[in-house]
Amino acid sequence: MAQRKAVVLLSGGLDSATVLAIARNEGYETFALSFRYGQRHTVELQAAERVAAALGATKHVVADIDLRVFGGSALTDASIAVPHHDSVDDLSTDDIPVTYVPARNTIFLSFALAWAETLDASDVFIGVSALDYSGYPDCRPEYIKAYEEMANLATRAGVEGRQRLKIHTPLIQLTKADTIRRGLELNVDYALTHSCYDPVDDRACGTCDSCLLRNRGFAELGMTDPALTTSQS
Amino acid sequence: MAQRKAVVLLSGGLDSATVLAIARNEGYETFALSFRYGQRHTVELQAAERVAAALGATKHVVADIDLRVFGGSALTDASIAVPHHDSVDDLSTDDIPVTYVPARNTIFLSFALAWAETLDASDVFIGVSALDYSGYPDCRPEYIKAYEEMANLATRAGVEGRQRLKIHTPLIQLTKADTIRRGLELNVDYALTHSCYDPVDDRACGTCDSCLLRNRGFAELGMTDPALTTSQS
Numbered sequence: 001m002a003q004r005k006a007v008v009l010l011s012g013g014l015d016s017a018t019v020l021a022i023a024r025n026e027g028y029e030t031f032a033l034s035f036r037y038g039q040r041h042t043v044e045l046q047a048a049e050r051v052a053a054a055l056g057a058t059k060h061v062v063a064d065i066d067l068r069v070f071g072g073s074a075l076t077d078a079s080i081a082v083p084h085h086d087s088v089d090d091l092s093t094d095d096i097p098v099t100y101v102p103a104r105n106t107i108f109l110s111f112a113l114a115w116a117e118t119l120d121a122s123d124v125f126i127g128v129s130a131l132d133y134s135g136y137p138d139c140r141p142e143y144i145k146a147y148e149e150m151a152n153l154a155t156r157a158g159v160e161g162r163q164r165l166k167i168h169t170p171l172i173q174l175t176k177a178d179t180i181r182r183g184l185e186l187n188v189d190y191a192l193t194h195s196c197y198d199p200v201d202d203r204a205c206g207t208c209d210s211c212l213l214r215n216r217g218f219a220e221l222g223m224t225d226p227a228l229t230t231s232q233s
Numbered sequence: 234m235a236q237r238k239a240v241v242l243l244s245g246g247l248d249s250a251t252v253l254a255i256a257r258n259e260g261y262e263t264f265a266l267s268f269r270y271g272q273r274h275t276v277e278l279q280a281a282e283r284v285a286a287a288l289g290a291t292k293h294v295v296a297d298i299d300l301r302v303f304g305g306s307a308l309t310d311a312s313i314a315v316p317h318h319d320s321v322d323d324l325s326t327d328d329i330p331v332t333y334v335p336a337r338n339t340i341f342l343s344f345a346l347a348w349a350e351t352l353d354a355s356d357v358f359i360g361v362s363a364l365d366y367s368g369y370p371d372c373r374p375e376y377i378k379a380y381e382e383m384a385n386l387a388t389r390a391g392v393e394g395r396q397r398l399k400i401h402t403p404l405i406q407l408t409k410a411d412t413i414r415r416g417l418e419l420n421v422d423y424a425l426t427h428s429c430y431d432p433v434d435d436r437a438c439g440t441c442d443s444c445l446l447r448n449r450g451f452a453e454l455g456m457t458d459p460a461l462t463t464s465q466s
Contacts, residue, residue: 146382
């Protein structure tokens with residue numbers, strides 16, 4: 001029997017690197033998908049390339065999509081500043097952060113679906129966690145389930161039940177520390193990854209939301225985030 | 234009360250031009266969205282621009298997305314030929330045609346969702362018809378309903394019921410002739426539109442699936458398709 005194929009959404013950050021390692025460990029032939037979506041920094045795409053190679057992805061594709069035409073996010077709109085904080089305790093959990101990109105997971109999953117259909121694959125992996133962002137709408141199990149149902153009505157194979165699309169979310173109930181622990185078991189080299197929203201000279205800033213959440217995860221394991229001491233280029 | 238905003242997916246073809254006219258007629262301020270998705274011909278984007286201007290869209294945006302990285306469709310892959318037929322009766326209704334682009338409606342709707350969220354709009358219009366392609370999976374009402382449900386779980390406004398996304402499909406039960414009749418009532422100038430998969434010198438070929446279906450619609454109304462006698466550039 002041929003090895004099963006899976007499309008893995010790979011940002012180059014800590015979560016998606018862990019997910020790629022999990023998919024490989026489950027025996028999938030992996031097709032890693034990243035996006036050039038108008039983000040301010042391309043350092044994360046370099047990280048995605050390193051991670052895909054290090055973890056043995058069969059192929060790595062970077063799809064060009066331009067979300068800047070819609071504006072509205074600090075990650076794609078240079079006129080909106082990325083917020084920085086002194087401590088992870090200062091992060092607000094009530095409001096949608098300005099770093100939110102509208103419908104991003106929905107768009108990313110749609111491209112994964114397109115590639116899966118072309119590859120004749122029925123498995124997609126995404127590194128969302130319902131815990132880190134306190135119920136962020138498009139990171140919750142209900143959303144993923146609804147996406148799967150929609151996707152299975154979008155293709156003839158799905159409608160006929162011949163090939164049901166499955167969206168795998170192995171991190172959905174994991175804290176950042178749990179994720180790091182799992183990745184370390186699978187020999188993920190987190191020095192290769194990049195999660196920072198606002199790098200300075202290609203180094204992680206240490207004070208944006210993403211850096212703070214990640215650093216807390218390493219701290220909980222008694223470790224220091226290797227991205228803080230490693231150049232990301 | 235401010236005029237309601239709607240995002241309208243606009244390919245520049247007959248169906249989406251009619252949908253834009255319907256949305257305007259229903260009183261929406263319209264934001265027309267087209268895609269540069271690696272299609273072989275840009276003549277359809279020129280048509281979209283003409284149609285958006287003629288029908289009074291407030292804004293027209295062309296989003297760059299590159300579906301060529303996945304391959305697999307005659308519309309985006311130069312190595313796959315677009316099929317031509319002598320008659321509309323020769324069109325197969327059993328198989329997914331080679332002009333199918335994987336997950337295209339899912340991707341297009343995801344971008345519409347992103348723009349709607351940025352505009353604070355809750356209405357999206359798409360010109361799918363369940364009749365023309367005999368139950369093409371992602372043109373059916375069940376698919377559209379599942380997409381709406383997913384989208385309403387993807388945003389906080391949707392989850393809280395403050396702003397439910399509505400996907401409008403005014404053509405879903407219309408034949409091509411019905412659609413043309415409705416568009417003519419709303420003064421759509423179909424000479425501005427472009428639906429051909431394989432234009433020759435910027436003119437509609439008359440023999441691809443899209444041309445044949447469209448020509449039959451005009452013939453049923455005792456008319457000749459104006460696109461056949463008009464340069465599309």
